[in-house]
Amino acid sequence: MTTTQNNLPILNAALLESLAFPYQQVIDVVEHAFKAIDHPDSANPLKVIMAPEDGRSIAYSMAGRDASSNTVGFKVVYEFDPDRSRGNYQFYSFIFLCDDSTGTPVALMDVKELGPMRTSATSALFAKAAATSDARSALVVGTGVQGQIALPMLVSAMPQLNKLAVHGSYEAGITNVQNKLKHHHPDYDVQVSSDLEASVRQADIILAVTGLSAKENIKYEWLKPGAVVILVGYGIDKDVLHKADRLLTTDAEQMKVTGDDLLNEQGELPEVDATLTDILNGEKPARTHPDDIIFVYNSGMIITDVALGRAVAEFAKTSTQVEEVSLW
Numbered sequence: 001m002t003t004t005q006n007n008l009p010i011l012n013a014a015l016l017e018s019l020a021f022p023y024q025q026v027i028d029v030v031e032h033a034f035k036a037i038d039h040p041d042s043a044n045p046l047k048v049i050m051a052p053e054d055g056r057s058i059a060y061s062m063a064g065r066d067a068s069s070n071t072v073g074f075k076v077v078y079e080f081d082p083d084r085s086r087g088n089y090q091f092y093s094f095i096f097l098c099d100d101s102t103g104t105p106v107a108l109m110d111v112k113e114l115g116p117m118r119t120s121a122t123s124a125l126f127a128k129a130a131a132t133s134d135a136r137s138a139l140v141v142g143t144g145v146q147g148q149i150a151l152p153m154l155v156s157a158m159p160q161l162n163k164l165a166v167h168g169s170y171e172a173g174i175t176n177v178q179n180k181l182k183h184h185h186p187d188y189d190v191q192v193s194s195d196l197e198a199s200v201r202q203a204d205i206i207l208a209v210t211g212l213s214a215k216e217n218i219k220y221e222w223l224k225p226g227a228v229v230i231l232v233g234y235g236i237d238k239d240v241l242h243k244a245d246r247l248l249t250t251d252a253e254q255m256k257v258t259g260d261d262l263l264n265e266q267g268e269l270p271e272v273d274a275t276l277t278d279i280l281n282g283e284k285p286a287r288t289h290p291d292d293i294i295f296v297y298n299s300g301m302i303i304t305d306v307a308l309g310r311a312v313a314e315f316a317k318t319s320t321q322v323e324e325v326s327l328w
Contacts, residue, residue, distance in 0.1 A: 007324040011109035011316055021315050023121075023156040023184060026308060030121040032068045033307035034250075037277045041067035044303040046257055058082045064302030066310070070101040073306035075111065083212055097309050107313040107322075111305065112145075114312065118304040120149040122276065123230045124157035126248060126296045127205045129279045130286040132226045135204035137163035139193065141218065141235050142210035143173025150207050151177065152184035165203070167193035169215060197222050204228065210235035220244075225291035232298045238262045244295035246273045248286060254299050262297075 036042050043065040051058045062075045073095050080090040095114070097106035127138070138161050140150045151164055166177045178190045193199035200206060200222040208218060209232045218236045220243045223229065229240055241247065241262050249255045252272040259269060274284035287294060316322055 006326050006328050008105045008327055009107040009313065009317065009322045009324050011107050011313060011322060013110040013112050015316065015320065015322070016110060016113040016312065019312065019316055019319065021117075021312055023117075023153050025311065026117050027121045027124055027153065027157055029308050029311045030118050030304045031125055031280060033066050033304045034122075034125070034277050034301075035280050036066060036068040037301075037303055038281075039067035041065065041070075042303060044251065044301055046254055047302075049257075055083060056081065056086070062302035062305075064306045065100065066303050066307040069307055069310045070099060071106065071306050071310040072098045072100050073302065073309060075302055075305055077111075095305055095309050097306065097313060106310055107316075109309060109313060111309075114305060114309055115300065116145045116149050117153075118308045119146060119232055119298060119300055120153035121157075121308075122250060122301075122304065123150060123207055123232060123296070123298050124153045125280070126230055126276060126286075126298065127154060127207075127228055128157045129276075130228045130248060130294045130296065131158070131205055132287070132290050135226075135228075136161055137165070137203050138205040138207070139165045139167065139199050139203035140177065140207045140209060141167045141196070142208065142233060143168035143170055143177050144209065144211060146209035146232055147173065148176045148180045150209055151181045151188075151190060154205070154207070155181070155185050155188055161188075161205075163191070163202075164188060165191040165193045165199050167196050167199055168210075206230065207232065208235040209233050220293075223293050225293070228294045228296065230296040230298055238264070241295045241297070242270060243293075244270075245289070245292035246287065246294045247271070247297070248274050248276070248279070248294060249297040250276050250299050250301050254301070255297050258299050259297060 047060045047062050049060040057080045059078045065072045075095040077093040093111045096108050196216045205228045207230045220240045247270050278284040279286045
């Protein structure tokens, strides 16, 4: 399908959910985007965030440019009741993409599927880079959308993993985690954890993807030497960050904006040892000693939304019928 300057392809949530976009390809696209962040034609500005005083909603926007695909993107997010305190949670988001080599629109698309995919791919890249050479066990804490994608994405990046576990409080979510892994990797199984501390003590890689309703927090004393702890949502005591041997993140400046719940009593965050771009480009190591406990702060990066959105949009156009609207 050829898009003219007056036509805008629309990819809604249902269409994106139906696509069988390969997880290994997701990882590859996200990796290329991170490697290209320092390119002069790439841009990843900080979020613009707005919220009323009573906290009833939060809205933010991001613009970015991915040099690896010559794509510009504008992402908008609105959440009502972000703390889940009013019982009327609502979430709306989309991204608008343009081809910056032809000047034509690529797509307007929902990001409910896109966001978790790029975040889980980022976690997988961190884990692959930071885990010890003998790492074989992984634990996912949380069974929401992120939790359901985390293990299939991780196994795509690290097929040597042979002991996978999930810890959560919702039976339906746990079942979804198991089914999602079986769908993508039929030869792998997921153990269900009933004791968070015991599971953490055995895990080489831990992904905390719980929401604000997390009932238990991972403690530093539970971590084994060499463990990699990746924070996407909630569920980790802040002292894990401050006591860890190394701190890795997607972007040091963005961490200062979005990681205020991790500040110590002096209102400070530790110095970042390396970003994912540093690591992937071979500029800094992820790990310097086998026994290092590594804390990873995985914050969403618009440049990966742009790159993955472009790849998914092109995949959709070749595999299904995409609706177009004329706005201009």
